[in-house]
Amino acid sequence: MTAKGFFFIWILLFVLAYTNYAKDVRRVVSLAPSVTEIIYLIGAEDKLVGCTSYCSVAENDDVAEVGNAVDVNIEALFALQPDVVLAMKLTKAQDIAAMEKLGIKVEVMDSPRNFDEICDQTLHIASLIGNKREAGEVVEAARKKVKEIENLSSELKHRKIFFQLGANPVFTVLENTFMNDYLSICNAENIAAGLSKGTISRESVLLRNPDVIIIATMGGFGEEEMKIWRTFDTITAVKNNDLFLIDSKTSCSPTPANFVSALEDVYGFLSKRNDR
């Protein structure tokens, strides 16, 4: 056989191996709640054999728990004989090394920093475990919805927003995060723009005087934080009663569906008060 022939066969084998790869994956373990949600979103949940104790979406299904967001029970995970483990950077490096030593294929992914990266991650997960067509549809629908809201938002007044994510100390949404996209898509400005760390003092929030305050529910702490903010009546948002709670589960977990849902919430808050 000629060199050209060899090259051709090699390419063919490579392409076949690659295209068959996703189809061969039957057993998937997810080590991040958002990844588990994406797996459900693209309809690949029948392949999910293991997840973390925080993956509430898989609660009622017969999926083994193999750890929490940080610690992994390697033995339990190995016993599941997964074809691929999907993890985020939060998973301990030692655990990932231990899995790789056992011959388990681990895909470690970065946290998405904007809506586009959420879409890319969804497509990437599908390329690893299958259901590419479904993933494409999910992403396409989300993109369409986001574009729609972006167009509607051009009518919204440009306002300064404080988006609180955590308490003790007060923690804000930063620029270059997917949560900041909720604001920028809705033609709003994040008062924390330019900050590199999320801990922000109350004084600083007072000084930046937001027009609207959005607080994540944080398992009940959000309501308490709202009560505290209401006592600061020099803030425009408090004067106009423009304080809103947003569900932590959807707004903080980066999946295409959650992103759209949270974006709709933020758009709802801002459009309600657009006359001001």
Next chain:
Amino acid sequence: MIVKNKKMRKRNTKWLLFLMALIIVLIVSVAISLASGEIKIGLFDIPSILSDNSSIEYAVLTKIRIPRLILAGAVGGGLSLSGAILQGIYRNPLVEPYTLGISGGAALGVSIAIVSGLGGISFITLPLFGFAGAVITLFLVYFLSVKREGLNINNMLLIGVMVSFVSSSAMMFLMSTTNTDNVQSIVFWVMGSLDESNMILIRIALYSALAALVLTYLFAQPLNALRLGEAKAKHLGINTSLTIRLLFFLASLLTGIAVAVAGVIGFVGLVVPHLIRLIIGNDYRVLLGGSFLGGTIFLVLSDTVARTVIAPNELPIGVITGLVGGLVFIAVLSRSKSHFKLN
């Protein structure tokens, strides 16, 4: 006799000067704290600011800086006083208010409240559960340590340390079996912060710290006698068993209140009493007041640094107390000519 009187007078003057110096430092610290922050407030403008309640400066002073200042003072003073008392009754330099499991108990109390959904999450119910956890732990440590032959100090210390481990493990167990929302709530509470806006809680912390200071002064001489050891103190006519029990409860309740309101703030109760010992000596008549004032100054200044050093961001207060407290203490101890001693 005359020589002795002269010596005593000299010593009393020295103590008085020391305490007055601490009060002056405290006043300066309070002034620095009130004037520091992202929003510029001149010290001499404060009276005029306080007369206009619509300004942003008024909101910053009355709703952020002054409540924090009072809480920092109360918690710092309380923890430091508690540390001085506990080091005295256990005659162990490593004991601090959290050694006996009080903070662990409080944290476990809060975790149970959050996980079980009891009482809901509010800034009143969580401190209540925290305090309940602290009180339960303190009785547990106490009753497990009481034997027929009396109270064994070393047993008490060990049981306290073990209870502390058990409660922190139990808390970790709860955190790994519950949902993300609850984990988030527990973490927020445990991190500890002086960012408390509820004036009722702040008042409770302040009054209990001041009351404890007055009460412990009744035990200044018995504590001095205990420096010689339990047996010798007994010979001097001190009811050691009662003294130890009462002081243990007092210090633990004080710690419980501090933890319930402000979470776990480390190093204050360990480092400040030792620094005061190194400067003025071990006599509890000056040490108790000195530790209280020292703790107040230390936490007021630490909080000011935490609020301003990386503004507009804020550092957790524990970072400052740990770093500054630990480093200052090492520096002072290694330069000190005399050996460190508790008696």
